[in-house]
Amino acid sequence: MRSRWRGQAGRLEVWYTTLTDPATGTGVWIHHELVAPDEGEARAHGWAAVFPPGETPVFGRFGPFGWSHSEDADFAAGPVVQGGGRLTGAAGAISWDLRESGGGPPLFTFPRWAWRSEVLPAAQIVPKPAAAYDGAVRFGGRTLELDGARGASARIYGHGNARRWAWLHADLGGGDVCEIVAAVSTRPGMDRLPPLPFVRLRVDGVELPGGDPLLAALRLRAGIGLPVWTVHGRIGDRRIHVRVTLPQDETVSVDYADPDGAPAVCHNSERADVRIVLARLAGRGWETEREWRLDGTGHAEVGLR
Template sequence: MRGTVFTETMLGTVRLDGDTRDRRIRLDLRAETDEVLRPRRTTRARLTGRVRIAGLADAPCEDGELEISPVARRRIRYRLTFTADGRTLSLDGWKSVTARRPVASMTVLPVTLYEDGTRAGEGVLRFPLTTALAPFLLSFRFPRREDPAGHFAPRWDGTPGRTEVWYTTLTDPATGTGVWLHHEVTAPADGSEPFAHGWVAAFPRRGEVRHARFGPVPWTRPADGFEGDAVTAVAGRLVGRAADFRWEISERPRGESLFTFPRWSWRRPLLPAAQMLPAARATYDGVFSYGRDTLTLRDAPGASARIYGHGNAHRWTWLHADLGGGDVLEIVAAVSNRPGLRRLPPLVFLRLRAGNRTWPRRAERSAIGWLGLGRFRAAFGLPRWTVTGRTALRRIRVEVDQPAERTLTLEYRDPDGARAVCRNSESADARVVLERWWGRWRPERSWVLDGTAHAEAGER
């Protein structure tokens, strides 16, 4: 099933009640539907983007709604919420479509602002045909719709020498504490019975990193997700206990699926391993406690991911960075464990989802370039590791810092019995710089994460 994604920019003025002058307003919006847009029907879309009001607001809107019904109801209605100068405002308005004035009725949007249900201002926005029409038309995409819940079902088919992982990382916005839930099934290469095990960890802003393990217990092959040793990880729900850790958390997907490796490698497991995110972003609500500390999670940002393959790479690094405003960066860099390939440079799989686009467009581009030319590069090390790369018109540099006091070291076994060591920090620091070529390299975007990046470095 395919959906529809497009972007729209509108400009205008707005005046708040009690204000003595009009203020310029700009909406940069992204609309996303779960079906192909059909103008003769009523279609509802999710709105995200940014609201800018001169001298008052430059804020994201996360949970907006767009009702597209130019024929059935003769209107296109916009509703969204944002924060302006500490106030939570709602914008509501619609284009009244009529055949007598088709251009004006499709490009003029009268709006009303509300605060706590009370009118707080009004304004008029316009779609600038001369500058915005071409980007609007070119922005239309009809992506495959991936059901996040469908990716939680176990993949293991009984083949020995395989491992399967469900993991979740998040950051509590109230305390800055990072949380890591790792659930794994290991099918030993010698054909012995598969077992389920995992661990849970907390990375407080101040204080010692804490963790506890659960399992191993026999794998019972549930139909949906992971179950074992009083721990459950299924679509939308994470529940469990281990030592003095307790958690009961609900998960809400906030973005499309993100395939860090090529999509085909997840559907057809031809590579040694593959990783993907059922939803590139998610928010979490619930309770997470350990020792005497209890976190009450509300809209905590993070993501769940899946891994399936033969085991760990010879060396690897990983990063999940929620960049804010709906932007996400996911990186996996690895050196193959297969003989003859260990001396090769790391393969880098980098996926930056910013706005309505994922860059590079194809996952293979960062790993293999063009016939080996232009591959992205990774420099392994601790406490700092880096990734750099470029395409024709863009280049990126990512620096990740994992301070020793905020990093947890764990040992475990791969299906072949080999020892693996991971060094994980759910409170890492990261700096991301994206540049674009306009006669010379010029800054396009940059992000700095202070203790909110999720990162790992490991080896066998």
């Protein structure tokens, strides 16, 4: 989880945590960014949002602060600190003090070589895909006490945000998870291609699809839109269909700025509805092997220019 930035201009590094309180169904999103612009000093900033069921989400920002490397934390900016299994901070009317435990082995949504070599415009990894969170989140005069809330902490590193993107983290229970990033690059030529969906399932300790996620992505198709986006296609000898719905009244819209100053807007909900169907070829047809339905517990996002 430590910073990968080595002083280069034109880089974006993100640490984010999402979780769902099992007692109330409330979703929480904590987003940290290091932006190293094409010109000027690096800055650290971010935001947090709380999604009580059936209510308008509460949203707040922190920073920007100057970036300084910390030996004791993965991210530190003003009152906001993440590291050593602890997340603390404040953003607007929201504050948090959380302890993070467990998570299982890292999930490489993008190929391992892409994360390590940095040859793609950006890459994402989920170091703690099935973590548990304890502590408190305070917002709007209320306190949300968390005891074993399920969620994940993830990382992004690259040159900026995609031209369009969709993201999903789905806790499927028992340590099983589904992570999806579907994106269109901003690079000339690549920006005319359809969205490339990177899909990673961990079910009963087995990761699907097997092999290189980039090669697997070539057999998948994504439809990015609001309030619904989808991914479908073949993963090995199986077929997958994913449908994600972001509820309009439980979604926040957040404006971004890339290192080159280009604007983007993401639409995020930690109360998304998700349906995932995994089918296997049997004889001359397909038979449903596994199916998951998440009502208001999916963590999802759509980014647009």
